Amino acid sequence: MQYQFRFEKILTIKEIEKDEALNVYNQAVKRFEKAAEKLYELLKKKEDLEVYQSSRLVNGIPVQEIRHHQHFIHNLEKTIEHYQQIVMNARNHMNFQQEKLKEKNIEVKKFEIMKEKGLTNYAESVKQLEGKQMDDISIQHFMNRGN
Template structure:
């Protein structure tokens, strides 16, 4: 008699769902990291440009060049605001996917726990059945020896 878990198909479906949720979560983490890196690069670029402009102001700078730098910094700030929003959205999406993955993981753990308990009950029943069979064999052997 071989052990067969009655919820094996459900467990395999739940494991597949968990794997899919994990893959989606990993993709959302990568999107978040990409957006955060781009935001960091833009902030660094702005900081470097402001430092360059400050160093140039010490030596003197044409008004037209100052306007050009200010316009560029203004455009850069708009881009930074846009990427900040992208990072916020990517973070919230990543957190949502993490929650979904954790829920799927908990479901799989529940079915694995059920399977573990069911298997131990099955093993106990097999052990008791074998014990009874051994007792029956011993009684028959004793009865046959007595005759």
């Protein structure tokens, strides 16, 4: 007779839920990383443009070009603000999914611990049953030897 965990189906379902939560979390991490990289690129672009503009100011630059750069930087700042919001939302979503994943891991761990305890108890009861059977066999063997 082999040990059959009575909550095996529930454990399987919880493991599937945990795997799904892990996939959702990984997607959230990728989304966050993608948004953060785009934000970094925009910030770097703004910094490079400001450095370029300041170097051009030293040598002299037409007013129209200054206006053009200021307008471009202003639009770039709006885009940066937009991406900062996207990054913040992506981070919040990622953290939320991480918490859900932790909860799923805890649920699975609880069932795994229950399974381990049940298996241990089963092994002990089998060992006791085998001991009783060996005692019975020994008693029968002793009784038959005496006859």
